[in-house]
Amino acid sequence: MQLQFRRRLSRGLTALASYTWSHCIDYGSQNYTFGYQRGNCDFDVRHNFSTAFSYGVPNVGHNNFANAVLHHWGLDDRFTARSAFPVTLNGTEVVDPLTGNYFHTGLDLNLGQPVYIYGSQCAAVYNNGLGCPGGRAINPNAFSLPPGCTSFSCPPGTLPGNAPRNFVRGFGAWQMDFAVRREFPIHENLKLQFRAEAFNIFNHPNFGIIDSNYGDPTFGQATATLASSLGVLSPLYQMGGPRSMQFALKLVF
Numbered sequence: 001m002q003l004q005f006r007r008r009l010s011r012g013l014t015a016l017a018s019y020t021w022s023h024c025i026d027y028g029s030q031n032y033t034f035g036y037q038r039g040n041c042d043f044d045v046r047h048n049f050s051t052a053f054s055y056g057v058p059n060v061g062h063n064n065f066a067n068a069v070l071h072h073w074g075l076d077d078r079f080t081a082r083s084a085f086p087v088t089l090n091g092t093e094v095v096d097p098l099t100g101n102y103f104h105t106g107l108d109l110n111l112g113q114p115v116y117i118y119g120s121q122c123a124a125v126y127n128n129g130l131g132c133p134g135g136r137a138i139n140p141n142a143f144s145l146p147p148g149c150t151s152f153s154c155p156p157g158t159l160p161g162n163a164p165r166n167f168v169r170g171f172g173a174w175q176m177d178f179a180v181r182r183e184f185p186i187h188e189n190l191k192l193q194f195r196a197e198a199f200n201i202f203n204h205p206n207f208g209i210i211d212s213n214y215g216d217p218t219f220g221q222a223t224a225t226l227a228s229s230l231g232v233l234s235p236l237y238q239m240g241g242p243r244s245m246q247f248a249l250k251l252v253f
Contacts, residue, residue, distance in 0.1 A: 012056035039165030047083040072183040081174035086166035106161035113142040138220030173206040195248040206240030
């Protein structure tokens with residue numbers, strides 16, 4: 001489902017907002033070492049929201065000083081938010097005797113335990129006195145290896161764990177970018193534009209990779225920020241990076 005609002009609200013102000021709801025289900029996605037099992041796709045993000053506005057600040061005054069200092073200013077803003085990606089919980093890696101392929105057994109879900117832990121619960125469960133990055137983690141006590149399995153092996157014929165595939169989630173993300181611009185008319189449709197841009201202006205931390213390997217000391221916790229988890233580009237220029245600023249000079253024609 002997609003919804004969009006776009007309108008020139010008043011003189012110089014244009015707004016755009018869009019929302020998407022989706023649900024993706026498949027049998028494998030990219031987690032090829034996990035036995036085929038119907039569940040949420042690895043890239044299943046239920047909610048996506050983005051909004052932006054552009055505002056041309058009205059010119060004030062018409063004398064030489066006002067023309068030089070107060071005219072041709074503008075503001076641009078963009079806000080994006082989304083819900084969390086699923087996390088594939090890995091169990092013990094074993095060999096399928098029929099195909100010779102490696103696959104993860106997954107985990108069993110322990111009834112009576114909360115799937116997520118928060119705040120002081122984190123410090124108690126991990127016994128580190130620090131809590132969890134982002135104040136939240138997947139509860140290690142809510143899961144266990146299938147019967148007979150150790151961290152290194154499972155007995156022949158072990159069935160996959162009963163925890164549904166991709167039913168736990170990591171962290172959602174949100175970020176606001178903001179820019180101030182000033183245009184200098186040169187000739188008719190030719191103008192020079194100066195921009196001061198700030199990305200993640202609130203310096204909001206967004207968390208990415210979750211340790212999904214059962215038995216790790218940090219199982220269930222975020223181990224990297226979102227920008228550091230994406231790879232390819234510098235974290236400064238990706239969603240979830242630390243606050244950064246840049247200046248730009250453009251010739252518009």
